[in-house]
Amino acid sequence: MKLFKKPIFVSISPNAQAGDVFLAIKLVLQPWRWRSGGAPREFAKKLKSYLGIKNVFLFESGRTSLYAILMAIGLKAGDEVLVQAFTCTAAVNPILWVEARPVYVDIDSDFNMSPADLEKKVTPRSKAVIIQHTFGYPGKIDEITRIAKKNKLLIIEDAAHALGAKYKSKKVGAFGDAAIFSFGRYKIMSSVFGGAAVTNNPDIARNLERSVDGWDFPSTFWIFEQLFHPILLSVTKPFYNFFSLGKVAVVIAKKLKLISLSVYSEEKSGGKPPFGPSKMPNALALLGLKQIGKLTRFNEHRTSVANFYKESLFRNSKISIVEFPRSSEPAFLNFPISVQDGDLVRQLIKEGKRRGIYLEVWPAKRVIGPSGTDLKKLGYISGSCPKAEDLSARSLVLPTSPNTTMRDARRVVNLINDFFGK
Ligand SMILES: Cc1ncc(COP(=O)(O)O)c(C=O)c1O
Structure with a gap:
């Protein structure tokens, strides 16, 4: 009888534990800590040392992190970026936001980019290739790097799924010219929404700093929605098997805008979400700091x-x-x-x-x-x-x-x- 069994989820707040929920409750009651503060600096420092990467820039999402990188590498309208199919809007839209063109590369049975198809899809207009480490399985870094070098393509790793994954004993994220990570609600660790752009390349780091100069934090209301997410889900999750009561409560909370969507409707046709682009606010960095310890x-x-x-x-x-x-x-x-x-x-x-x-x-x-x-x-x-x-x-x-x-x-x-x- 499912009524009395623990519901098992793939993606419903899968990383939030009691300590994370208590921290979110504490933060909801301390709005003065939501936007600015020292946590993003501390979180970036922890990530640098975990990844062994020199430059880490934190944003409110992985998609914005990719946008910042694409701006920093100076793509021009009409430039082509090779990206694998079997992905999500958040991994592709930033290419459209810089007016470049996504060119889709097929996958192999490991759900990662096929180097053979990549070779076929490169054109003189290709400027960069995104290596996605789907589900945390490292992509075929050596083969793709060889093709990228031959064709003078920049390499960006999409490590949104792969924080801590290793290829030849080295953590992913440091193989290309730059990489992104996501700390979204369903990722390896979670600040509910959040992302990082990382690079060891000093020129890209300098350009990144320049391109995001002046970006603000997301609105206080949006930050509240993120803080409320683990709190609400911790209460509703146990009731998913109980005549779907948990699910109904979440749908209502979304309609009432008590929690945010993970993908907004405008993004489904290539648009920008209303919350970005912006820097990671202090409250989300505090959630991230709690999770990185685990x-x-x-x-x-x-x-x-x-x-x-x-x-x-x-x-x-x-x-x-x-x-x-x-x-x-x-x-x-x-x-x-x-x-x-x-x-x-x-x-x-x-x-x-x-x-x-x-x-x-x-x-x-x-x-x-x-x-x-x-x-x-x-x-x-x-x-x-x-x-x-x-x-x-x-x-x-x-x-x-x-x-x-x-x-x-x-x-x-x-x-x-x-x-x-x-
Ligand atoms: C493969 C991939 N890349 C990038 C992203 C973007 O991450 P975020 O949701 O933090 O914007 C996601 C997640 O949505 C993803 O699945």
Whole structure:
């Protein structure tokens, strides 16, 4: 009977623990600490030392961090930026905001950019390539770097999913000319909304500083919405299995603007969200500081859960899991699986819901999520990335977050094995 079972989530406030919720409550009562303060400097210092990167700039989101980098590298209207399909609007829109053109590259079965397709998509107008480390699995850095060097492309790592992931024993984020991280509500660690642009290149760092000079903090109301998010979710999450009461409460809270959306409607057709571009406010940096103290533990936990899924599911011939090379140590934001067709995805999600397990599809069963994204406006040409189109229709993700216990992971494995047979 699902009514009395703990609901299991992929993305509903998956990193917020009691201490984070108490901190958010404390901050709601201290509005004078919301905008300016010393926390962003402290948070940036911690990130520099964790990543081993010289320059860290904090913003209110990963998408704004990418925008700042694209401005800093001096892209001009009509320049092309190579970006993988199987992504989200937040990873593509900043290209449009600087009036450059996204050119979509297909993926391999590890959900990361295909170097072979990248070679085919480079043109004389190509200026940069974005290496996305999807679900925290490091992209094919060596092959892509070789192609980028040959074609004089700048390399930007999209490490939004991959804080702490390693490639050849070195943390991702320091392989390219610059990189972004996200501390959004569903990422490796969370300040509810937040992001970082990082670089070891002194010229890019100088330009970055110059391009964001004068950017303000987001509005106090938007900061309140972020602080209220973990507080509300901590109360409503336990009631998701109880006639969907938890979900209804969240929908109402969004309508009343007590919590913010993660993607705004204007972004689905390439527009800028209303909160940006802006610097990371003090309150979000305080949430980030609390979480970064737990980051190593979080990533160890994610790895244990992912290893358990791998051991339990690799023999199941009905599902495919990603084989990654020994040189990669993923951060396991999620554990992706693919099945034979989209119908099975739908049925498995339905059966999961019946058992109080809320599995998800990323990026929303299409090459660029979330659902409702206008692919044409984002410059995607239908059929140009067939593997991404195929995999986005028949893959889904399993939860690995700090709030997913090993017992929860066992329930997820039982669901899959019961559904497909062992
Ligand atoms: C692959 C990828 N890149 C970039 C971003 C942007 O991060 P944020 O949500 O912090 O703007 C996201 C998340 O939305 C993402 O999934």
